[in-house]
Amino acid sequence: MAFAADQPLTNESRALARTFAILGGFFLVLAAGAYLYGLDSGTAFPRDGSTLVVGRDFLNFWMYGRAAALPDPGQWYDPVAYAQALAGLLGSGYPGQNWSYPPTVMLLAAPFGQIGYLPALLIWTVLNLTVFLAVAMRRIADRRTLLALMVSPAAIFCLISGQSSFLTTAMMIGIFALLDRRPLLAGLLVGLLTVKPQLGVLIPVVLIATGRWRVFAVATVTALALAAASVALFGMQTWIDFVTQGLPTQNLVLADPEGIATPFYPTVFMNLRGIGFNYSAAMAVQLCFAAAAVAAVAWAFRCRADADPRLLFALFIACSITAVPYLLVYDTLALCFAVLMLLDGNRLDRTGAWLARPVYWLPLLQIGLGTLDIPGPGFIAPVLAFYIVQRLREAREGALRPALNPG
Numbered sequence: 001m002a003f004a005a006d007q008p009l010t011n012e013s014r015a016l017a018r019t020f021a022i023l024g025g026f027f028l029v030l031a032a033g034a035y036l037y038g039l040d041s042g043t044a045f046p047r048d049g050s051t052l053v054v055g056r057d058f059l060n061f062w063m064y065g066r067a068a069a070l071p072d073p074g075q076w077y078d079p080v081a082y083a084q085a086l087a088g089l090l091g092s093g094y095p096g097q098n099w100s101y102p103p104t105v106m107l108l109a110a111p112f113g114q115i116g117y118l119p120a121l122l123i124w125t126v127l128n129l130t131v132f133l134a135v136a137m138r139r140i141a142d143r144r145t146l147l148a149l150m151v152s153p154a155a156i157f158c159l160i161s162g163q164s165s166f167l168t169t170a171m172m173i174g175i176f177a178l179l180d181r182r183p184l185l186a187g188l189l190v191g192l193l194t195v196k197p198q199l200g201v202l203i204p205v206v207l208i209a210t211g212r213w214r215v216f217a218v219a220t221v222t223a224l225a226l227a228a229a230s231v232a233l234f235g236m237q238t239w240i241d242f243v244t245q246g247l248p249t250q251n252l253v254l255a256d257p258e259g260i261a262t263p264f265y266p267t268v269f270m271n272l273r274g275i276g277f278n279y280s281a282a283m284a285v286q287l288c289f290a291a292a293a294v295a296a297v298a299w300a301f302r303c304r305a306d307a308d309p310r311l312l313f314a315l316f317i318a319c320s321i322t323a324v325p326y327l328l329v330y331d332t333l334a335l336c337f338a339v340l341m342l343l344d345g346n347r348l349d350r351t352g353a354w355l356a357r358p359v360y361w362l363p364l365l366q367i368g369l370g371t372l373d374i375p376g377p378g379f380i381a382p383v384l385a386f387y388i389v390q391r392l393r394e395a396r397e398g399a400l401r402p403a404l405n406p407g
Contacts, residue, residue: 065113191222
């Protein structure tokens, strides 16, 4: 599924990419100014204006690395024990955090946990940005569009949060680019993606629908090997702690009656929770959307496998976001990339161009509207998926509706 290069951008596509780049750059300047203004750098763990440490979510990743060297690595799946450990480093009253990833993440985090927090954060950030930029440059030819991607709200929130979305997005791009050319490497990347499985949940559907059994087998072996390695190094009790304490704690975020987290989760489930749906009702609707997403991916990769790989990739990402209840704003970076890649390849008609706008600003829309308990951003990915399905249905012998044209 190679993402082939295409003709230069049309005037309309170029104008949209330039608009994204200018407005995204403006948002970057505002975000950087506000962040630096509220920064308290007088401690070993500098805090930003929200009182969280610089790097925010990277703190959890770094603590996974520190836990890897402890006699009982899984002890911090207990939120009380983890809060006490953070208090010992940061002082009492630090905003609540919890561990949500499986023990396999310790294999990746271990080297970072053995060095100081700030040097580890710097190395992690440079590594993530370098890998993502190198991969994105091979798929997006127009420099305006590439700049728009790098200053997108999803990218900025990922950078502020110290998150792994740069790396996981690059991995997903690599998986789909290598499915046919390097199936063993693609399978290896799929297996590694199980460390953070949210956006890869529909990959098995793709592999089964297209009969890519070698990729499926390599991915399975890789995932099992990672699990086995984590058991060998950290013990079976770590997995027991993850299942009995880590997963239930993660579910508390979804069940939160106060809706504290809802502004940051652009999912159908969380949008419905924000307007008063109870857990069961919101989850029932979420499951319906998930079933539709699975069906759309299975149909597209089975019956339209010869369609433009960029459309198939964008559909996969949109459906992956549609299918899950637990996903944060920075995890929409892959969706932003997919839409900008369609723009770069002149694969957006006028309807697609209009949909590209809310996709690009999705993190800001979710935080702004979610804070006011106004639903909508969680349905952007499903609407985009529906649009792409219609494009694929209309396609005949690989012909797509024209890209943006004057008039």
